Amino acid sequence: MGSLDQLYQQVILDHYREKHGFGMREPGTGTRTAQSHQLNPLCGDEVTVRVALGRTGADDVVQDVSWVGDGCSISLASTSTLHDLVVGETTSEAGALVGAFRAMVRARGAAEPDEELLGDAAAFVGVGRHANRVKCAMLGWTAFEDALKRAVVDGQLSPGGSTVSDDEETA
Amino acid sequence: MDTLRSLAPAGEAAPVGEAAPFDDAELAVLRARFPVLRRTIGDHPLAYLDSAATAQRPVDVLDAERDYLERSNAAVHRGAHTLAEEATEAYEQARVAVAGFVGRADDELVWTRNATEGLNLVAFALSQYGTGGADAGDLTLRPGDEVVVTELEHHANLVPWQQACLRTGAHLRWIGLTDDGRLDETQLDDVITDRTKVLAFAHASNVLGTVLPVERLVERARAVGALTVLDACQSVPHLDVNLVDLDVDLAVFSAHKMLGPTGIGALAGRREILDALPPVLTGGSMVEVVTMESSTFRPPPQRFEAGTPPVSQAVAWHRAVEVLDDLGMDRVAAHEHALTERLLAGVTKIPGVRVLGPETATDRVGAVSVVVDGVHPHDVGQVLDAAGVAVRVGHHCAQPVHRRYGATASTRASVYLYTAPSEVDAFLEALAGVRAYFGRR
Numbered sequence: 001m002g003s004l005d006q007l008y009q010q011v012i013l014d015h016y017r018e019k020h021g022f023g024m025r026e027p028g029t030g031t032r033t034a035q036s037h038q039l040n041p042l043c044g045d046e047v048t049v050r051v052a053l054g055r056t057g058a059d060d061v062v063q064d065v066s067w068v069g070d071g072c073s074i075s076l077a078s079t080s081t082l083h084d085l086v087v088g089e090t091t092s093e094a095g096a097l098v099g100a101f102r103a104m105v106r107a108r109g110a111a112e113p114d115e116e117l118l119g120d121a122a123a124f125v126g127v128g129r130h131a132n133r134v135k136c137a138m139l140g141w142t143a144f145e146d147a148l149k150r151a152v153v154d155g156q157l158s159p160g161g162s163t164v165s166d167d168e169e170t171a
Numbered sequence: 172m173d174t175l176r177s178l179a180p181a182g183e184a185a186p187v188g189e190a191a192p193f194d195d196a197e198l199a200v201l202r203a204r205f206p207v208l209r210r211t212i213g214d215h216p217l218a219y220l221d222s223a224a225t226a227q228r229p230v231d232v233l234d235a236e237r238d239y240l241e242r243s244n245a246a247v248h249r250g251a252h253t254l255a256e257e258a259t260e261a262y263e264q265a266r267v268a269v270a271g272f273v274g275r276a277d278d279e280l281v282w283t284r285n286a287t288e289g290l291n292l293v294a295f296a297l298s299q300y301g302t303g304g305a306d307a308g309d310l311t312l313r314p315g316d317e318v319v320v321t322e323l324e325h326h327a328n329l330v331p332w333q334q335a336c337l338r339t340g341a342h343l344r345w346i347g348l349t350d351d352g353r354l355d356e357t358q359l360d361d362v363i364t365d366r367t368k369v370l371a372f373a374h375a376s377n378v379l380g381t382v383l384p385v386e387r388l389v390e391r392a393r394a395v396g397a398l399t400v401l402d403a404c405q406s407v408p409h410l411d412v413n414l415v416d417l418d419v420d421l422a423v424f425s426a427h428k429m430l431g432p433t434g435i436g437a438l439a440g441r442r443e444i445l446d447a448l449p450p451v452l453t454g455g456s457m458v459e460v461v462t463m464e465s466s467t468f469r470p471p472p473q474r475f476e477a478g479t480p481p482v483s484q485a486v487a488w489h490r491a492v493e494v495l496d497d498l499g500m501d502r503v504a505a506h507e508h509a510l511t512e513r514l515l516a517g518v519t520k521i522p523g524v525r526v527l528g529p530e531t532a533t534d535r536v537g538a539v540s541v542v543v544d545g546v547h548p549h550d551v552g553q554v555l556d557a558a559g560v561a562v563r564v565g566h567h568c569a570q571p572v573h574r575r576y577g578a579t580a581s582t583r584a585s586v587y588l589y590t591a592p593s594e595v596d597a598f599l600e601a602l603a604g605v606r607a608y609f610g611r612r
């Protein structure tokens with residue numbers, strides 16, 4: 001199963017079992033929050049990502065990424081690695097990470113994965129060789145990107161409640 | 172019923188009356204005619220088990236299309252030159268052959284782009300108060316009318332009817348399924364009533380493999396005066412289907428599922444029904460007299476064939492039905508029946524694997540969909556691909572039937588006349604390893 005193991009690297013299978021950050025959490029007091037639901041109409045996979053932004057000095061910082069989803073190992077594991085990667089980053093750093101991840105999985109397997117930058121998410125480099133799975137790998141990241149944008153632009157200021165914006169979009 | 176000849180009573184050893192599955196030598200000769208079957212995927216020979224989505228094409232069909240293009244390619248039904256005459260002749264002979272293959276006369280077969288277009292054509296023709304048909308009035312859907320489908324339909328035989336109901340104010344109803352994947356026939360008399368104007372149903376399900384009781388359904392539809400529309404996409408390629416014997420008014424099927432090319436399908440129906448329907452697409456080739464104010468239309472089938480048709484595809488499809496006739500649909504059905512039994516016996520033995528649809532091969536075609544406990548179909552398909560096994564994963568354009576059985580998606584293996592028992596075994600072996608792959612590591 002050589003080519004299979006290239007796709008399903010051990011890190012991916014571990015994240016599939018563990019699912020870091022899984023489950024929807026109430027946003028912390030004073031955070032700005034938004035969420036996004038993404039659906040892959042081809043297979044019915046779906047994921048909802050909620051972003052809570054806090055303020056550190058002059059920067060908006062991703063304080064939490066909570067998520068739920070139903071899908072294949074690639075879509076769930078990649079959302080799990082996303083959680084590990086972007087929590088604690090500023091919004092602009094987080095945006096850049098999404099860009100780097102997207103570039104990697106869209107490179108048809110030709111990308112040199114930057115583990116320093118992408119951490120466990122670098123394990124998804126092999127997805128690029130499977131055109132049909134790129135969407136799976138991107139599902140949670142697309143949801144995050146969308147939620148982040150909303151949180152920055154018109155995120156609900158949370159007094160600890162759960163007023164969040166939601167939108168259904170087709171990934 | 173003649174069509175279901177292939178489907179043996181449960182427990183019988185020889186699946187079909189006199190017809191036997193292809194033996195090893197026959198199968199080897201047959202498979203040699205399909206170049207793509209020589210492919211390898213990585214280190215593995217390809218095991219193509221996705222014929223319910225689209226079938227592979229033999230050299231006979233590929234050559235027929237190429238020969239036509241190299242010798243006689245021209246626009247049909249116009250021009251007086253030799254090529255135009257040859258092209259028209261080849262095109263109309265194809266119509267005779269494909270119509271004859273399902274028991275219809277040539278003027279009872281309309282070329283469409285695929286089965287989906289055929290169903291849309293009917294749904295539109297029945298929902299516009301258009302002119303051109305001899306007597307569309309009685310057939311046209313109106314508020315208060317009902318359209319009946321089943322819960323196992325492909326989206327192609329569901330969504331066009333939902334839309335037709337929205338346009339006309341008619342009401343959509345459906346017949347449910349039993350837990351073991353059959354049509355719930357106890358609902359027939361309640362759902363199909365005097366208000367039913369159209370009964371549209373699949374002959375065989377592309378997900379469950381179930382063959383529907385056409386005779387009973389048609390009998391009930393006749394009793395209430397409803398028009399019958401058969402989605403024969405998964406039956407015509409695999410069983411000996413005669414639409415006249417089945418007594419359905421209209422039926423659709425696609426060339427690409429029966430050794431033919433993509434881009435062409437057919438709507439085959441009773442002459443008087445086609446004659447009553449108004450045109451849907453209009454323009455060139457389907458008109459008689461055109462003035463600046465108005466037009467008159469040609470009789471069927473041309474009335475429904477606006478624009479330049481898919482000629483080389485029709486020629487190729489002609490060759491495909493000849494290949495099927497040469498092989499004998501009774502033997503094709505017997506071969507697939509044996510493979511279906513092998514598939515079902517194998518998958519029901521694998522722990523954590525659930526079959527959607529009947530677990531016996533009786534009244535069933537060779538599309539076997541399974542849900543693997545704890546592993547998403549995408550991941551199942553990927554593991555199978557690594558073993559050279561090509562299957563379909565997803566909802567197979569039939570979300571409601573998946574929902575009915577508590578799944579959003581499944582993994583489907585489907586066989587055809589060229590499928591070898593060893594390919595079924597490759598599938599079963601790879602499938603048996605799937606849960607271990609995701610659990611063990």
Ligand SMILES: Cc1ncc(COP(=O)(O)O)c(C=O)c1O
Pocket residue numbers: 223224285286287288325327328373375376377402404405425436568
């Ligand atoms: C039962 C059934 N109906 C309709 C269709 C639609 O066929 P096509 O895509 O060729 O129009 C299919 C094929 O996927 C099918 O299996």
